[in-house]
Amino acid sequence: xxxxxxxxxxxxxxxxxxxxxxxxxxxxxxxxxxxxxxxxxxxxxxxxxxxxxxxxxxxxxxxxxxxxxxxxxxxxxxxxxxxxxxxxxxxxxxxxxxxxxxxxxxxxxxxxxxxxxxxxxxxxxxxx
Numbered sequence: 001x002x003x004x005x006x007x008x009x010x011x012x013x014x015x016x017x018x019x020x021x022x023x024x025x026x027x028x029x030x031x032x033x034x035x036x037x038x039x040x041x042x043x044x045x046x047x048x049x050x051x052x053x054x055x056x057x058x059x060x061x062x063x064x065x066x067x068x069x070x071x072x073x074x075x076x077x078x079x080x081x082x083x084x085x086x087x088x089x090x091x092x093x094x095x096x097x098x099x100x101x102x103x104x105x106x107x108x109x110x111x112x113x114x115x116x117x118x119x120x121x122x123x124x125x126x127x128x
Contacts, residue, residue: 003058004090005043006083008036011066014082019075031071038065042087055091062087 015026015035026032042058044051052058066080 001055001091003043003055006039006062006087008032008039010086011035011039011071011079011083014086015072015075015079018078018082019072026072029072031069033071034069035066035071038062038069038071039083041065059084059087 012023012026012032015021015029016023019026039062042052042062044061052061063080063084066083067077070076072079
């Protein structure tokens, strides 16, 4: 499978939508280079060996690095989440709204009420 990675222009467009700032302001963010670094992390390779050969690992490293690097003054986690969704959708297709098998079977829960109460679901996400 050929993977299409997000570029800095994609991230700037996401940041503009998420933060409500204009593109010029986002481009002047002092830590925007950290976003570029995070965007390149999933494609990491050394000596012809990929650091993250599985697509799930590529997606995970993308969202974690974007959230942790804090390239924006505000909205880093929201921008990371949107970038993850876009990355998955352009490479795999539509984002599944079905609950993962472990959650459908009751083995785990995203709800803070995990101590026995079943979470309520809206648009594929657990709500309290």
